[in-house]
Amino acid sequence: MPQLNDFRGVWTLSRHILQADGPEGRFAGQAVFTPEGAGLRYHEAGQLFLTGEVPMQAERDYLWHAEGAQIVVRFEDGRDFHRFDPEAAAAAHWCDPDDYRVRYDFAAWPAWSSEWRVTGPRKDYVMISHYTRA
Template identity: 65%
Template sequence: MRLRLSDFAGEWTLAREIAQPGTGLARFEGRVCFTPDGTGLAYHETGTLTLPGAAPMRAERAYLWREEGAEIVVLFSDGRPFHRFDPAMPAAHHWCDPDDYRVRYDFAAWPDWRAEWRVTGPRKDYVMRSRYRRG
């Protein structure tokens, strides 16, 4: 199966774990909506973030997803480039000086899918694993 941008449209549940050495495990539980915006899809996630030793808090983020040929292009909500990937070879990176962001998507159990970010650098060091489920 060849995934296209339109395959992501709609509502998803999202469960995320963020592991940072020495600080414990943070968790995010929420929803993601991919909404057509005339040029592609607008990604908007909302939910509850729980950091170790802290009260749960509301959190959200937004991106723009676009299709260019076989690739999906992910932009920050203000249109700046973030990363791009081919769903058939779903790995990408983003350099945010001085930190390195690397993602690997897993679509093997579609429509359930996963994303794993490994972020390293002098300011950041964590692994973020997200699981998306339709509905």
């Protein structure tokens, strides 16, 4: 199973978004993990395509840190997002009133994926992301 520093570098990122009551989406771009402090900064950038919409540039940042066997993921401003153990690879995040659940899959490392299931009164979608070394 990967350790935090195994993520360093550039990854090709493709994402599929399936909304229960909205346009289907896909994202194509890159994710880059660079050293920052005692951890890594995750930055993704690329094009977001939503059915029936004009493609748009999209990007986001997170901070990843090791804490024992776990990887802690924080928002760019330092707020907690979620944490996971690469051996178990599942996590949850409550963003009132929506519930975010993720499962990471490292079985084909260094290729890996994440699958987010988001439910609540404001959101209902599945987002599947695939990462391969660039």
